[in-house]
Amino acid sequence: MRHLLSIAILLVNADRWAMARGALLAVTVLVMGAALLGLSGWFITATGLAGLAGIGIAFDVFRPSAGVRFLALGRAAARYGERLLTHDATLRALAALRVVLLRGFARSDARELSKLRGEGALTRIVSDVDALDGVVLRLILPLGAAILTHVLVFAVLGLIVGWSVAVVIAGLYLSFGLAILLRLGRRTVAPASEAETQGQHLRRGVIDMIRDREALIVAAVLKSKEDRLRQIDGAAREAARQLDRAERMSGFWMSLLIAGVAMSAFLMGAALLDAGSVGPAKAVIGLFVALALAEALLPLRRGVSELGRMSGAAARISNLLPRIDQTENRYGQVDAPLLSLRLPGGEREFRAGETVALTGPSGVGKSMLLMQIAGLLPTSEVMVKGLRPDDYADDTLRGIVSMLPQRSSLIAGTVRDNLSLSGDFTDAEVWNALQTVVLADALIKRDGLDTKLGEGGAGLSGGQSRRLALARNLLKRSEILLLDEPTEGLDAETADAVIQGVRAALPDALIMATMHSGANHSVFKKTIELSA
Template sequence: MKPVLHIVRLMVTADPWAMARGAALSILVIAMGAALLGLSGWFITATGLAGIAGIGIAFDVFRPSAGVRFLALGRAAARYGERLLTHDATLRALAALRVVLLRGYARGDARDLMRLRGEGALTRIVSDVDALDGLILRLVLPLLAALLTHLMVFLTLGWLVGWSVAGVILAGYVPAAAVILLILARRSIRPSSEAEDAGQHLRRGVIDMMRDRDALILAAQLPRKEDRLQGLDAQARAASSRLDRAERDAGFAVSVLVAVVAMGAFVAGAALLNSGEVGAANAIIGLFVALALAEAVLPLRRGVSDLGRMVGAAGRVVPEIAGEALPIPDAPVTDGPLLSLNRGGLQLTLHAGQAVVVTAASGAGKSTLLMQIAGLGDDQGIEIMGTRPSLWPEAALRDVLTVLPQRSGLIAGSVRDNLSLGGALSDDALWSALDTVVLADDIRARGGLEATLGEGGAGLSGGQARRLALARTLLKNPQILLLDEPTEGLDTDTADRVLTRVRLALPDTLIIAAMHRGADHPIFDRTVGLSG
């Protein structure tokens, strides 16, 4: 449960005032509901007794009825405000959680970041954050409101009616409800987690089957794939069925508890009436308040039944955000060499205007080295202007260094949208970048900068999409440019022209390119080989 408590602390501290407002109104709603039912019960009993005694005409019905109307309208208004403020607090907390989570992922190395590109990982992240939204809204706030309301009711009933009635309600509800909810938690954690996992596998399996349907049909594997998906669906349904059964049993137990506590409050009130300590109207208040307090316990079932899903999500999220509260110091930037590397037998001191090509067999670590220089991995032995990349302020590092990874993403939108992700630029600057990567004529033929691209740059060939991503990189005009296979998918002549024009466009930039072919291009003045 430690990861859950860590997430709760993070979400509560994201905006404590918003949480406090939501909690206060949650308490107010339950307290006003108990007061409304208690006052109504007292009013009905008192007017009945006044009528029996023949003094009904002298009985003041105006103030109690006004109180009933006030509590009814006030409770409705408080309920609206409670929904508004608790959801606002939850959304603020989730926004803070997403920011911290993304920062945590950003601290990972290049391989970790690449693994996040798959639909399975992305679906899991979204599902985990969605699961944690119920932690505050359906568990923490209702539990806090229930406990504080029971304490308020205990003190108020002890003063108005008697401590025996107040004690019966408090001692009946709190321990018994805690036991019921603990049993529900034990019964629901496993099926809740199993239902979530099976649902995740089912969604990914359906996506994979739709994406690979042609290959599955040709390989005669479609029926086997369908059988597997039906098995996952059966697992999810079975887990959901066990979860529903546990929640229904808990609901029945709570209903029995409400009846028992209400009867206990009635008996305790009757005992006080028989002893002459209270009147009949006051003696009945405990019964109605006990019935009203069911509203504080019943909503907790939903949050507790989802606890398994929340625990699993918190267990996956917390390792990614661990240490996020410890800020990375803004180290001073010195006037050392533009880039120096001293690690694993590799010793380099590089300056502005140089062009270095890194060669090695596949899997030897070319891409990893570029990502480490970019501050996305273990940067031990790497210094930019005398300071390790991880110690640079993020914004300052991105102004100095730009990287074109092996898989560069394009967005659905216009060519201008894709080139302007780093900020608005003039048309002349955009066309100059496109001309540098030998793409200007192709873009003009497609309709110019407003030409629309599909998701991931659909509509462009692989080589065109690669050059468009490279053009976007060049617009940053960095001091250090890291290129991972920049000419992949290009013919020899186009690759030669692109590299030549990149060097001419950025004459003072340190260029480091990881390449399998084209390492002998004349723009490179140094070749670095990595051993596997």
């Protein structure tokens, strides 16, 4: 519950004014509903009594009927506005939460980021964020509106009808209603969490089976995979049935509570009538108001029944939130070398405009060193302008250092979309970058910058995808450019043109590249050989 409370505070603070407007309209809807039924009950009873007394022609029916129409129309308008504003505020809050999570992931190290490549982690995060929309819509706003409405109705009923009627209605609803909801919460936390967990397993299992169906068929294990998915589906259905039974049982007890409160209010009104404290028309107001207040209680069932799902999601999301970057915005030391590395052979310093090749056998740590320089792995052996990469705010570090990893990420969209991830650039700048990486001619033959790419850059060869990602790095024009096997998969002529083009495009940048072959290229003025 602690995690759920922290997430609730974060969501409410995302747009407090929008939340407040939605909450105000939610209370308005409930209060107007109670006033509508109370006035209608009084009006019906009063007109009936006037007719029986033979004075119906003298009874003023216009003002009460006008009040009924006003409350009915006003309640409908308030309900529409409440739905509109609360959903809008919730969507804004969830958007803010996603931004917070992305900022947190941006400061994660390479190992943590690599875990996000799997569909399991991504679907888990997406599902958790979606589950949290109920925190505001089905818990915070309905619960707050219900409590405030009961307080207001208690005060008005006490003044108009009598405090005994107000105490009976508020006391029974708040005490027994809370007991029913608490019982529902205890009974549904486990099945709600189980249903969500099994649903996640089922979705991942189906995705895996479809993706690997050829291998499963060849291995003759497709049937066992299907049986396992049926078992997971059965477990998810059983948890959903338990959840449904608990919710329906709470609905039964709430129906009894509503009937009991209405009857108690009616009897208390009759007692006041018998004592001569109120007239017959006022005596029935409590009955109708008690029925109207059921609208404040019933919506809470769904929110409480999903408490297990929301609590689990909140706990997992809360564990990601501390990753948010709170680093002070520092810009390095003026007189310090651009890059300093503490290597086994001693400390090495590198200045702007140098081109350095990293060599060594596979697994010796070349890629890891680049990731340390880029701030993607913790280290105390690297200094960028006299400061450790961890000492920089993320935005500042990304302005100094950019990196082309071995696995480059492209998005579904156009070539322009992929290159625009680095910022806003003119078409001339973009074409210059593509010309530098020897990719312009291939794209001109297609649709140029509007060439459509599929998920992960589908539509380009492996070498073309890497060169497009390299062009994206060139557009940033950072002070340090780190390249992890930039010529992998390229023929010698293209590799030579790319290396020469990158050096010419960024004459003032420090370029450091890991090279399995080609480290003796004339562009590289320094070579660092790492050993196991």
